[in-house]
Amino acid sequence: MSRLTRKMSTMQLLELNAAHVQTEQQALHAEVNNVQDALKWSHTAYMMLRDDVERFKSIVRAQDVALRHFHEELLGVRRELAVLTRPPVEKAKEETKAKEQIRRT
Numbered sequence: 001m002s003r004l005t006r007k008m009s010t011m012q013l014l015e016l017n018a019a020h021v022q023t024e025q026q027a028l029h030a031e032v033n034n035v036q037d038a039l040k041w042s043h044t045a046y047m048m049l050r051d052d053v054e055r056f057k058s059i060v061r062a063q064d065v066a067l068r069h070f071h072e073e074l075l076g077v078r079r080e081l082a083v084l085t086r087p088p089v090e091k092a093k094e095e096t097k098a099k100e101q102i103r104r105t
Helices: 002-083 089-102
Strands: none
Touching: none
């Protein structure tokens, strides 16, 4: 092979290599764009999920307050029921104690 032929072959290989590098670079740019788009969608989904979590927390807090209020009411009803369902002997003893306290004052 002559020197000129080798030079031409080398130039052709370099051109092929440059074309291959350019093709790969374009593919990498497309992949970077896809990753950026996916990141934007991921961020949007994260923000929506975070908003949903905050709404859920507020609902849970409201339900907790309502449940505590209901529990307090239930305890009050139980106390009233216990007073109403006591045996007559205990009621009489309590009435006697109450009358004695009134007399002392």
